[in-house]
Each structure stands twice: as structure tokens, then as C-alpha cells.
Amino acid sequence: MAVNRQMHQLVEQFLKLKPPKFTGKGDPEATPRWVEELEKAFEVLRCIESEKITLAVYQLQENANDWWKATSARVFPKGVAQTWAAFTESFYGKYFSDSARERKIAEFMQLCQGQMIVDQYEAEFARLSKFAPRMVEHPEDKVRRFREGLKPDIRTQLIPTNLRTYEDIYDRAQALERDQVDRAAASGSRFA
Known part of the structure; x- marks a missing residue:
């Protein structure tokens, strides 16, 4: 009972x-x-x-x-x-189905930040990585894959940092993006 x-x-x-x-x-x-x-x-x-x-x-x-x-x-x-x-x-x-899963894996492999902000890219990365767990099961592979999909100007600044955790690289990418936005706003306001 x-x-x-x-x-x-x-x-x-x-x-x-x-x-x-x-x-x-x-x-x-x-x-x-x-x-x-x-x-x-x-x-x-x-x-x-x-x-x-x-x-x-x-x-x-x-x-x-x-x-x-x-x-x-x-x-x-x-x-x-x-x-x-x-x-x-x-x-x-x-x-x-296997074909649906393969499409999601391909989507993950082709994922790039493009016009997304870092937060949007990270959300999409997290969503799609669930379909390709073997590609991100090792922390260094996950970091490398995340870094490779970032915009070139952010990615090149991250390469020398050698960050090893996903959280660290995500935080650093956000900080770099904020810095870029702040600098663009400051330079824009000087010429306004």
C-alpha cells in the first residue's frame, strides 16, 4: 500500500x-x-x-x-x-534514425560561430554536441572543437592561451568578445 x-x-x-x-x-x-x-x-x-x-x-x-x-x-x-x-x-x-543522427553529427561538425554571439554559439555547440558524444568525450577534444568553431579574430587570441577546460575557453571567448564590442563602441563614439 x-x-x-x-x-x-x-x-x-x-x-x-x-x-x-x-x-x-x-x-x-x-x-x-x-x-x-x-x-x-x-x-x-x-x-x-x-x-x-x-x-x-x-x-x-x-x-x-x-x-x-x-x-x-x-x-x-x-x-x-x-x-x-x-x-x-x-x-x-x-x-x-541513424540518418537523422548523422545529419545532426554533420551539423555539429560544420558548426561555426558566424554571426552568432559567443553565448548563442555555445548554446548551439552544447545542443549539437549531444548528438556527437564521442567527438567531445575527452575534455581536450571538446575545447579544441569549440575553439575551432569560433570567429577567427577570437580564435587566434585563444590559441596561445592553451586553455584546457571547456568552461575556461568559453569564459575567455566571452571576455574577448565583450572587449571587442567595448573597443568598437569606444572608437565609434570618438568619431560620432
């Missing part, structure tokens, strides 16, 4: 966070977004593995719900522990 009551309370708390539902239709990028939104809720609620599965399945609708009914026994046969990693692997296999 107490276990059911706890799950009932957890579901109530979970639904108050307004987690998205998933139907299995539409944009393939909706798949990782759905997983990310659920993971944020799981973190807030400090869910254990089996609770994550229960709550995620509760949000599956229509085609996705039918898929899970047909697939769940294969993903979690009797005696096999339910893990979020196993669920998401199966889920991505169904709803985030």
Missing part, C-alpha cells in the same frame, strides 16, 4: 512539472528534446531508474505507446533490471 502511494505521489509531482508527451510523429529532433525534458524532471524529483521508466512510459501516447507495449518485454525481459540507458537506446533506435 505504501509503495503505491509513493508512486502516486511521484506521478503527481511529475505531472506538476508539465512534462511533454510523446506520440512518435513529427520532427526526429523532437525525440532527443523529449528525453532531455524528462531528464530535467527526473533530476528535480531524484528518480531512481525504474521510476524513470514508469514516468516516461506514462508520457507515451498513440503510436509511441503502441510501440512500447510491443517492445517492452524485449527491452526488459523478466529478471533484467530496468535502466534508463536501455530504454533510451531502444527509444532512439525507433524514433531517432
Whole structure:
């Protein structure tokens, strides 16, 4: 009785966070977004593995719900522990095709700051890097990839600094950009 009551309370708390539902239709990028939104809720609620599965399945609708009914026994046969990693692997296999993933990896590989400010570039870098985890799993690879995508005038100032952490290079890139903006504003005001 107490276990059911706890799950009932957890579901109530979970639904108050307004987690998205998933139907299995539409944009393939909706798949990782759905997983990310659920993971944020799981973190807030400090869910254990089996609770994550229960709550995620509760949000599956229509085609996705039918898929899970047909697939769940294969993903979690009797005696096999339910893990979020196993669920998401199966889920991505169904709803985030290899070609969709490859497109996102290509997008990540081609990502450059261009006209974006450093904050926008970093947000896009963080979003797309999730599709290419092997390319950024080593901290030095992540730093190098981030630096390579920055505007040349910022990148050249960062190369000699030899920053080794992502946070450090991101902070330094922001500072360099702020300095450039301040200098441009100051020189512009002299001639105004």
C-alpha cells in the first residue's frame, strides 16, 4: 500500500512539472528534446531508474505507446533490471534514425560561430554536441572543437592561451568578445 502511494505521489509531482508527451510523429529532433525534458524532471524529483521508466512510459501516447507495449518485454525481459540507458537506446533506435543522427553529427561538425554571439554559439555547440558524444568525450577534444568553431579574430587570441577546460575557453571567448564590442563602441563614439 505504501509503495503505491509513493508512486502516486511521484506521478503527481511529475505531472506538476508539465512534462511533454510523446506520440512518435513529427520532427526526429523532437525525440532527443523529449528525453532531455524528462531528464530535467527526473533530476528535480531524484528518480531512481525504474521510476524513470514508469514516468516516461506514462508520457507515451498513440503510436509511441503502441510501440512500447510491443517492445517492452524485449527491452526488459523478466529478471533484467530496468535502466534508463536501455530504454533510451531502444527509444532512439525507433524514433531517432541513424540518418537523422548523422545529419545532426554533420551539423555539429560544420558548426561555426558566424554571426552568432559567443553565448548563442555555445548554446548551439552544447545542443549539437549531444548528438556527437564521442567527438567531445575527452575534455581536450571538446575545447579544441569549440575553439575551432569560433570567429577567427577570437580564435587566434585563444590559441596561445592553451586553455584546457571547456568552461575556461568559453569564459575567455566571452571576455574577448565583450572587449571587442567595448573597443568598437569606444572608437565609434570618438568619431560620432
